[in-house]
Each structure stands twice: as structure tokens, then as C-alpha cells.
Amino acid sequence: MKPAIRIKATDQHGNIAYIHRDSDRSFRCTLASGLPASFFYAGILPDEMACRFALDSCTTSKQALAIVQSHGSATHIYEMLGVPDASIEPLTALRALEAEVQRLKALLPQVSEHLDDHVIDMARATLAQGSGNDIPARATVPASSDPDQDSEPPQLYLRLYHGRRDPAEQLEDWGSEGPIIGPLAFVQTTYMCDVKFAAAPEVMDRFFPTVMAGWRERGLSNADGPLCDWQFSVTSDLIDYDGVYYGDWTVFLANPTDIERERTISQGVG
Structure with a gap:
């Protein structure tokens, strides 16, 4: 059995992410708010x-x-963060409860309507960090360096x-800009050099309606989120x-309002 390991990553703006694994799972990244994220x-x-x-x-935390x-x-x-004793009953119970909630959401997507996502995120954050001492009362993802807490936090986008x-066309200029x-x-490049990413169902419906329709027609639960994985295959x-x-x-990271404004302008609306 591999040892549990927790590493805290803090950027220059004070944003926190945790790279961690439990003894029975692979390494993953969790933000201070509790949301799963790319190692990015x-x-x-x-x-x-x-x-x-x-x-x-x-095999060791030092490695x-x-x-x-x-x-x-x-x-x-x-x-490196200290790893909590697996015998600590509150954390052990919390880990089991979080896993059961995710299993229930996968089986019955309608259950999500009755869950407080913020509480679930905070539970993930507590498990990722190992204790509740380093968890902000209400973190944003990613945390904004702007002291104005009412401003929108930047979000992750992919542009073609x-x-x-x-x-087969050999372009003499940069061609057209994509969506x-x-x-x-998250966005990551796989070992096959394909571009893999995940988004909420409403984002997938907007940009990949045919894919989502196919998933729903086949009764696949991944069409109901909370995140849908998809990828672009890179050919030639x-x-x-x-x-x-x-x-x-x-x-890149950008403010959602700015992105919507750019989309509106590029579509020639308003």
C-alpha cells in the first residue's frame, strides 16, 4: 500500500492548490475551495x-x-503537509461520506438538486489539506488577486x-480564429498528444451539442455532469x-464577462 501524501502549492497571489493522494488512489489536484482541478x-x-x-x-513524500x-x-x-492519522474518526467518516455522495449523484443525477455544492467542495478541501486550519471560509476558484470580492474570478478557456x-491547404497567413x-x-495534453478537457454540461451543450445528444440518447450518466470529459483528437x-x-x-484565464463580450462582438451582434 502506498503512503498518503499531501503537497501544498501556493502561487505569488496566495492562491492555494493541493497535490495529494490517499493510500488507495492516484495523485490528484484539489483547489482550496475543494474543486478538483488540473495540475495546471x-x-x-x-x-x-x-x-x-x-x-x-x-514511494516517499520526499520523492x-x-x-x-x-x-x-x-x-x-x-x-509538504502532514498527513492525518487514518484512525481519526471525523476525517475517515468525511471521506466515506464524500465518496457515497458522488456515487449517489452518479446513480441518481436528480439528487444534485438537493445538495449544497459548497458544503461538498469544502469537504473535499478538508480532505485534500488534511485539516480545517488552512481552508478559507469562502474561496473562489481560481482565487482572485483583486481585493474586491464581488468581482468575477477568472476562468479557464481554450481557443482554437x-x-x-x-x-491540405497551406495557409500563407494565420487563417481564421476559432471558438x-x-x-x-481543466485542459491537458494526453500521452497521445490529444487535447483533453472537462466542462459543465451547459458548456458542453453549447459547444458540442451533437456529442451531448448522443450521450443522452444512449442513457450515459456523464451527460449529466457535474463535469463532462471530452477531447480533441490531433490528426496530422x-x-x-x-x-x-x-x-x-x-x-488562458479570463473574466467570463469579457469573454462573452468578445463573443458578441465577433458574432456581429449589438
């Missing part, structure tokens, strides 16, 4: 999959911290570039989206 939020920018593979083979520091950003501070209708897809929970260095082949893509 812990400063693992160049190659998340390489970091995951290295972590899965480590794990060294791996995270080597793959992490220079703007982040990484520190360099589009052409004919995949801004999001907000997303191109991503096919809605009949246009894009040669480049980028991931």
Missing part, C-alpha cells in the same frame, strides 16, 4: 502527464515533493487558431472542430 493550477505547466507518471512511481518542485513553476512555493476548411471554449475545469497536427481544421490552440 498547482503550477505544473509544461507536461502534466510526465509529472503524474513520475508521482505514481514514488513526491522533489518531483513536484522539478516540474513546477518558479512562481509557486511547494511544501489557424483554421482552414481544407486540411473560445469554456469555462473549463490539426484539430477538427465543426468542419474547420485548426493548426494551433491556446489555454
Whole structure:
């Protein structure tokens, strides 16, 4: 059985994420608010999959911290957290309860309407950190450096570039700009170099209606969220989206209001 490990990652703005695993699970990333996230939020920018593979083979917390520091950003501070004793009854019960809630939501999606998502997120955060001492009363994801707590926090988006209708066409300029897809929970490049991401069902319905319709027709529970996983397959260095082949893509953080304003302008509305 592998040892439980918890590493705290703090960026230059004070935003916190935890890279952690329990003895019976793989490493994952949880934000201070309790939401699951990509390693991107812990400063693992160049190659998340390489970091995951290295972590899965480590046997000590010292090795794990060294791996995270080597793959992490220079703007982040990484520190090892004490792992709570598995015999501590409150944390053990909380972990079992959180797992049961997720199982119930998968079996009966309508149960989600009667759950307080904030309470569930805080439970995840408590388990990720190991104690309740470092959890903010009401964190945003990702935490904003703006002291105005009423402002919208930035969200994660993926944008496609360099589009052409004919995949064999050699463009002399940058071609057409593609959609801004999001907000997303995470974006990562798989070992096959495909672009994998996850989003809420309403985002998937907006950008991938055919995919969602197919899932619902087949009765698949992943169409009901809370997050839907999907990916772009990269073929001959191109991503096919809605009949246009894009040669480049980028991931960025932006305010949702600004994104909607840009979408409106690009569509020639208003």
C-alpha cells in the first residue's frame, strides 16, 4: 500500500492548490475551495502527464515533493503537509461520506438538486489539506488577486487558431480564429498528444451539442455532469472542430464577462 501524501502549492497571489493522494488512489489536484482541478493550477505547466507518471512511481513524500518542485513553476512555493492519522474518526467518516455522495449523484443525477455544492467542495478541501486550519471560509476558484470580492474570478478557456476548411491547404497567413471554449475545469495534453478537457454540461451543450445528444440518447450518466470529459483528437497536427481544421490552440484565464463580450462582438451582434 502506498503512503498518503499531501503537497501544498501556493502561487505569488496566495492562491492555494493541493497535490495529494490517499493510500488507495492516484495523485490528484484539489483547489482550496475543494474543486478538483488540473495540475495546471498547482503550477505544473509544461507536461502534466510526465509529472503524474513520475508521482505514481514514488514511494516517499520526499520523492513526491522533489518531483513536484522539478516540474513546477518558479512562481509557486511547494511544501509538504502532514498527513492525518487514518484512525481519526471525523476525517475517515468525511471521506466515506464524500465518496457515497458522488456515487449517489452518479446513480441518481436528480439528487444534485438537493445538495449544497459548497458544503461538498469544502469537504473535499478538508480532505485534500488534511485539516480545517488552512481552508478559507469562502474561496473562489481560481482565487482572485483583486481585493474586491464581488468581482468575477477568472476562468479557464481554450481557443482554437489557424483554421482552414481544407486540411491540405497551406495557409500563407494565420487563417481564421476559432471558438473560445469554456469555462473549463481543466485542459491537458494526453500521452497521445490529444487535447483533453472537462466542462459543465451547459458548456458542453453549447459547444458540442451533437456529442451531448448522443450521450443522452444512449442513457450515459456523464451527460449529466457535474463535469463532462471530452477531447480533441490531433490528426496530422490539426484539430477538427465543426468542419474547420485548426493548426494551433491556446489555454488562458479570463473574466467570463469579457469573454462573452468578445463573443458578441465577433458574432456581429449589438
